[in-house]
Amino acid sequence: MKLHIENIMAIKSVDIDLDGITVIVGNNNTGKSTAGKVLWTMFRALRDINKRTYYERVNGCFRVIRTKSPMMLWDGTRPFRHTCLDYAEQLVDKKISVDSFINIIKQEYQGSKERDLFPPDWDEFKKRLQEILAIKEDELQKQVVFTYFKRGLGEQFFPLFKEHGKPSVKMTIKGKYLEVFFNNSLPEINLQLDLQNNAYYFASPSLLENTNSDRLSNSDNLFIEEKNNIVNSFKQDGVIVEDLLLRKKYESIEAQLARILEGKITYDRDIRDFCLESSKYTTPLSFANLSQGVKSMATLQAAFSRGAIGEKDVLILDEPEIHLHPEWQVKYADLIVQLQKAFNLTILLTSHSPDFVEAIRLCSKKYGLEKKLNGYISEIQPDSGAVTMKKISVDNWDTMFEKFAKSVDMLMDLRSSIEGEFDE
Numbered sequence: 001m002k003l004h005i006e007n008i009m010a011i012k013s014v015d016i017d018l019d020g021i022t023v024i025v026g027n028n029n030t031g032k033s034t035a036g037k038v039l040w041t042m043f044r045a046l047r048d049i050n051k052r053t054y055y056e057r058v059n060g061c062f063r064v065i066r067t068k069s070p071m072m073l074w075d076g077t078r079p080f081r082h083t084c085l086d087y088a089e090q091l092v093d094k095k096i097s098v099d100s101f102i103n104i105i106k107q108e109y110q111g112s113k114e115r116d117l118f119p120p121d122w123d124e125f126k127k128r129l130q131e132i133l134a135i136k137e138d139e140l141q142k143q144v145v146f147t148y149f150k151r152g153l154g155e156q157f158f159p160l161f162k163e164h165g166k167p168s169v170k171m172t173i174k175g176k177y178l179e180v181f182f183n184n185s186l187p188e189i190n191l192q193l194d195l196q197n198n199a200y201y202f203a204s205p206s207l208l209e210n211t212n213s214d215r216l217s218n219s220d221n222l223f224i225e226e227k228n229n230i231v232n233s234f235k236q237d238g239v240i241v242e243d244l245l246l247r248k249k250y251e252s253i254e255a256q257l258a259r260i261l262e263g264k265i266t267y268d269r270d271i272r273d274f275c276l277e278s279s280k281y282t283t284p285l286s287f288a289n290l291s292q293g294v295k296s297m298a299t300l301q302a303a304f305s306r307g308a309i310g311e312k313d314v315l316i317l318d319e320p321e322i323h324l325h326p327e328w329q330v331k332y333a334d335l336i337v338q339l340q341k342a343f344n345l346t347i348l349l350t351s352h353s354p355d356f357v358e359a360i361r362l363c364s365k366k367y368g369l370e371k372k373l374n375g376y377i378s379e380i381q382p383d384s385g386a387v388t389m390k391k392i393s394v395d396n397w398d399t400m401f402e403k404f405a406k407s408v409d410m411l412m413d414l415r416s417s418i419e420g421e422f423d424e
Contacts, residue, residue, distance in 0.1 A: 020372025041152030043199030205295035234267035333359035
């Protein structure tokens with residue numbers, strides 16, 4: 001897979017190879033996280049795009065029916081003897097016309113004792129539904145993609161510099177591509193293939209906190225789909241054959257994670273929350289009460305143990321080592337490489353840690369995956385301020401550490417200046 005990003009935020013033009021594990025290093029504010037969010041956004045926006053637009057249209061009709069329906073016919077779950085959702089799907093599937101639907105509602109309304117208290121605006125009701133059903137499919141697709149780009153990049157995906165051109169992203173897979181480019185407000189979309197896999201973005205160890213709160217169903221939460229998928233994998237019984245195949249691929253990794261965590265992550269359906277069960281504790285420990293480092297490991301265990309992340313999915317890890325002790329950074333790197341090999345994942349990760357970056361290289365060599373390892377250095381060009389990314393081969397992996405060396409030089413200078421003062 002190849003990812004081409006052009007004129008998005010500070011990025012002028014970058015090409016990133018994604019085959020196995022791709023590591024991006026660089027100073028803060030050099031576009032590393034932006035690259036990951038763009039990749040995540042492309043998958044979230046374009047995977048099952050036809051299904052997404054269908055449900056957006058259904059949801060639009062559902063909201064109109066729910067809000068415009070005469071209130072005396074609403075019993076909390078079923079208006080007009082059918083759910084609002086049932087009617088919305090029938091309208092979108094053209095199993096019922098808008099006129100027929102309005103006539104059904106009118107009959108229900110006329111039979112109500114309280115009809116004079118809630119006089120509906122039938123013309124407005126009909127007009128709103130007709131407007132939703134008349135939206136062209138390509139227009140709706142563009143709006144869905146535009147909305148995901150706004151969510152994924154905080155409504156700031158347009159270039160930060162005037163001299164940069166229009167934003168565009170092109171993702172090439174086996175010679176076919178998906179392309180999104182912005183000429184005006186809404187994007188143009190070129191699709192030569194259907195995305196079959198999911199992308200997961202892990203930017204915080206706290207992803208699985210508060211699964212018992214209303215925030216779980218908040219569509220504005222950027223990574224709500226990640227949380228939902230993991231939670232649902234614990235709530236639902238899997239297919240026996242799939243569970244067996246998963247167990248064979250994952251059992252050695254699961255045992256390794258269990259040793260690191262000294263326990264396993266479970267989901268308590270009564271309190272609707274994740275917990276760490278360990279022989280060390282008298283009671284399971286709530287996910288929210290775990291240290292950030294333990295949460296990082298526990299999230300991996302939760303995501304893979306019940307198949308939420310599966311074969312050939314995309315995993316984006318934004319500075320995953322940030323809360324980990326150096327020893328655990330090495331262990332985490334080992335797990336990441338094993339997971340890539342077991343599930344044939346595409347993994348994009350960013351890092352500020354020389355220990356973690358070197359551990360990724362060594363573990364890739366350990367498991368025979370050096371040919372599936374790509375490195376990039378993200379830099380800001382001093383003359384223009386634009387972000388570029390330089391590819392680093394495994395043979396030149398030491399070049400990656402030049403970005404980490406400056407802090408050592410700073411500490412040596414500081415030590416020299418302080419110790420020199422005391423020596424005098």
